[in-house]
Structure formats: structure tokens, C-alpha cells
Amino acid sequence: MNRFAGAKARTRHVPGTMNKTEARFAEYLQLRKLAAQIIEWGFEEITLKLAKDCRFTPDFWVLNLDGEFELIEVKAGKWGKTKDETGASVRTGKTKALIEDDSRVKLATAGNKFPFRFTMAFEDKATKAWIFEDFTQWENA
Numbered sequence: 471m472n473r474f475a476g477a478k479a480r481t482r483h484v485p486g487t488m489n490k491t492e493a494r495f496a497e498y499l500q501l502r503k504l505a506a507q508i509i510e511w512g513f514e515e516i517t518l519k520l521a522k523d524c525r526f527t528p529d530f531w532v533l534n535l536d537g538e539f540e541l542i543e544v545k546a547g548k549w550g551k552t553k554d555e556t557g558a559s560v561r562t563g564k565t566k567a568l569i570e571d572d573s574r575v576k577l578a579t580a581g582n583k584f585p586f587r588f589t590m591a592f593e594d595k596a597t598k599a600w601i602f603e604d605f606t607q608w609e610n611a
Contacts, residue, residue: 495593496511520576521579539587540588582607589602
């Protein structure tokens, strides 16, 4: 029996091409720009060198009204799960970000190394609102 039968492979990202979640977030940013809540935004235009042979390209950059430069990594949302009294898996109604450990480490490392705001955004499965998690750790020492 093949132990990989039924396993899904991760799709390879094509640089400069948005997935469905990123496209929804781009619409959100464009609405914020039209409402004069942000100055400008862009998609995959900046790559940061975190270490030798390790780079991070955030999904979006945003120039906020106060002049703050923000880099945003967009992730899909997934339902949170818990076990009921029988041990069966049950949705909690709360959404969590679908993020791999390596992505979380890169985001935290970038937030510690560079003087920009680093944010992860994911869409709440129930309300369709965007949830933001701040990864900014850099301090001007």
C-alpha cells in the first residue's frame, strides 16, 4: 500500500501571481486606498535578505497615512478544532491562520531585523473580516 496515496502536494507559487486569498486582500487594500485610509500598496515587490541563502518576500507592502511602512504576509484561514467528550474532532468557530513553521520563523526574524511593521493577515472563516497579527519586534537600540 502506498503511504502517500491521497496526499495533496503543495502547489508551487508563481512569483507575481496572486492566489484567491491574496486577491481578496488586494481588493481590501484597494478599498482602503479609495477611502483614503492608506496612501499606496504593492504586491511582491520587495525581497529581504534574512541570512545567507535565506530570503523573504512578503506578499504586500503598504504605506500608511502616518508614513509607516508595513509589510504584510497573507495566509489562508482555517477553522480551529477541539475534541469533544467522545474524542471526536469538532470545529470551535474560531479561525486560525494556516501558516507553516518556516513561514512563521521567517516573519518573526524579519520583524526582529528590519525597521518596518511586519503583519500577518488571514480571513475569518465565519465573518470574512481580516484578522491581523503583529510580528514587529525591531527596536531602534
